[in-house]
Amino acid sequence: xxxxxxxxxxxxxxxxxxxxxxxxxxxxxxxxxxxxxxxxxxxxxxxxxxxxxxxxxxxxxxxxxxxxxxxxxxxxxxxxxxxxxxxxxxxxxxxxxxxxxxxxxxxxxxxxxxxxxxxxxxxxxxxxxxxxxxxxxxxxxxxxxxxxxxxxxxxxxxxxxxxxxxxxxxxxxxxxxxxxxxxxxxxxxxxxxxxxxxxxxxxxxxxxxxxxxxxxxxxxxxxxxxxxxxxxxxxxxxxxxxxxxxxxxxxxxxxxxxxxxxxxxxxxxxxxxxxxxxxxxxxxxxxxxxxxxxxxxxxxxxxxxxxxxxxxxxxxxxxxxxxxxxxxxxxxxxxxxxxxxxxxxxxxxxxxxxxxxxxxxxxxxxxxxxxxxxxxxxxxxxxxxxxxxxxxxxxxxxxxxxxxxxxxxxxxxxxxxxxxxxxxxxxxxxxxxxxxxxxxxx
Numbered sequence: 001x002x003x004x005x006x007x008x009x010x011x012x013x014x015x016x017x018x019x020x021x022x023x024x025x026x027x028x029x030x031x032x033x034x035x036x037x038x039x040x041x042x043x044x045x046x047x048x049x050x051x052x053x054x055x056x057x058x059x060x061x062x063x064x065x066x067x068x069x070x071x072x073x074x075x076x077x078x079x080x081x082x083x084x085x086x087x088x089x090x091x092x093x094x095x096x097x098x099x100x101x102x103x104x105x106x107x108x109x110x111x112x113x114x115x116x117x118x119x120x121x122x123x124x125x126x127x128x129x130x131x132x133x134x135x136x137x138x139x140x141x142x143x144x145x146x147x148x149x150x151x152x153x154x155x156x157x158x159x160x161x162x163x164x165x166x167x168x169x170x171x172x173x174x175x176x177x178x179x180x181x182x183x184x185x186x187x188x189x190x191x192x193x194x195x196x197x198x199x200x201x202x203x204x205x206x207x208x209x210x211x212x213x214x215x216x217x218x219x220x221x222x223x224x225x226x227x228x229x230x231x232x233x234x235x236x237x238x239x240x241x242x243x244x245x246x247x248x249x250x251x252x253x254x255x256x257x258x259x260x261x262x263x264x265x266x267x268x269x270x271x272x273x274x275x276x277x278x279x280x281x282x283x284x285x286x287x288x289x290x291x292x293x294x295x296x297x298x299x300x301x302x303x304x305x306x307x308x309x310x311x312x313x314x315x316x317x318x319x320x321x322x323x324x325x326x327x328x329x330x331x332x333x334x335x336x337x338x339x340x341x342x343x344x345x346x347x348x349x350x351x352x353x354x355x356x357x358x359x360x361x362x363x364x365x366x367x368x369x370x371x372x373x374x375x376x377x378x379x380x381x382x383x384x385x386x387x388x389x390x391x392x393x394x395x396x397x398x399x400x401x402x403x404x405x406x407x408x409x410x411x412x413x414x415x416x417x418x419x420x421x422x423x424x425x426x427x428x429x430x431x432x433x434x435x436x437x438x439x440x441x442x
Contacts, residue, residue, distance in 0.1 A: 014162070015087035021159040022080035025073060032070040039063035062364055080163075154251025154314070161246035161255070168243050171418035175239045175260050177267045180415045184212050185228065187408035191324060191400045192377045194226065194283045195308055199369040202230035202285070209233060209240045211264055211414045213272035216406035224279040224406060225272065229265060231286025231309070237418035239264050240287055248290040249311070249336070257298065261291035264416045266299070272412035279303055281403055285369045286310055286333060289325075296321045304403055308372035311337035322346045324396050326372040328354040331365050348392045350379045 040063045184204050188194040201212050214226045233240050239260040247259035256262065265282070274280060281304035282292035289310025296302040297317055305323040314337050317323055325341050327334040327349060341349040354366035355374035380397060382390070 011087050015084040017159060017162065018080055018087065019084040021163070022077050022084065024156065024159075025080060026077035028073050029070055032066055032073060036063045036066040036070065039066065065364070154249060157246045157249035158251055158255070161243060161250060164243040164246060170421055171237060172421050175264060175416050176419050177264055177271065177414055177416045179271055180413050182413045184210070184413055185214065185411060187214065187216070187404075188226070189401065189404050191306055191397055192373050192380070194228070194306060194404070195285070195326070195369055195373040195376065198228045198230055198283055198285045198288065198308070201228050202369070205230065205233060207235055208415045208417045209235070209238055209264065211268040211416070212411055213268050213274070213414065214411040215272065215409050216404070217409045218406045223275070224403060225269070225274050225281070226404070227265065227269060227280060227282045227292070229282065229284035229288030229292050231284070231288045235417070237420070239416045239418060245287050245290070248287065248294060256294045259291065259294070260418065261287060262294045264414065265291055265295050268412065268414035271414060274301060276301070279403070281305070281400070284308070284310065285372070286367065290315070293317065296323070304400060306400070308369055309333050309367050311335065313337040313339045313341045317347060319346060322396050322399055323348070324393070324400065325349045326376050327351055328366050328371050328375045330354060331367040331371065333367050343389070345392055346396070348389065348396050350376050350393060352379050
């Protein structure tokens, strides 16, 4: 502890953590090089649903992206190592300072190489997928086997959250949550329609994150609620940005619960009027599904959960929650958890193939909601199969349709954003004018 009451032990400890992260990031270089070589050399013909025009046309493009990412990874590792050195230097300055020296930690630590969340997130998507040739096993291959929240994946997410958290600290702790007037969604009747609804919410976002809560009235008169949650966006002051992704994959349950996207979902339910005994179904895409899984794990009102393209294998769900997870090969994002989803009677995962006709020509990976909706629709249409997964899927789907068999009586559209932190004015020794009576001249 320095004379300035600065915890230099904590600074040095954080420096060691950043140094370890630098070594981890540097270890990504070799797998990236292997992946780029494999992408350029693999014959993509004869792969059925993965035949041209999707993979064959885009393999070279992805290989180029991976090669570019390789250079950025090297720079990132160097920057993180330099950042650790800066932290050590700052600790030394504090320890050497006397009690009268006003040293500002923010100026002592020279952050010459800020790490931007979109790059870190895109890098993670590039290197994590077990479907990328040269990277079998996804994160488990890079960070060690047994990846789950609370394991290697959670530890890496915590490290990345500490890096990206610098930008988050520029904003107030509580996001701004407002009800806005917007007619976004019709009432869905099926899980497929509910996924299309999440896509509709995503398309309505204009500079801020949206969550939509719909109140449904069952035949008996009771209320039930459908909450639609889109995925990551990169708006300025976003509550669903890359930093929140890392928080949601944290090894610390309290950290996951405090993520802005989780806070917004809970606030949206409260603002809409969800009662303590009401029945809730959450539907989310990508980060929206991750945040929904965190809410479902601790909120007893949630009884149904649908996720699309969300890495939720490490997120435990109570038995009361009937969940349906939709994933498609090649999207990479769902492999970020480093393991397969648990298979239980109340927790079903739909895989299959991606319908490449539903996405945009510029899509590098089939991660849009349309791919997941099409995959789910195809799996449900194949009613002839009687294997355990298919039977479980039809059971969970029937329960979802039963939940949605109700009248739409209202919806609440919630808009959220982070708020810039307001710092108090610095104290001054300048003399002030004495107070004067109202109505008198200055």
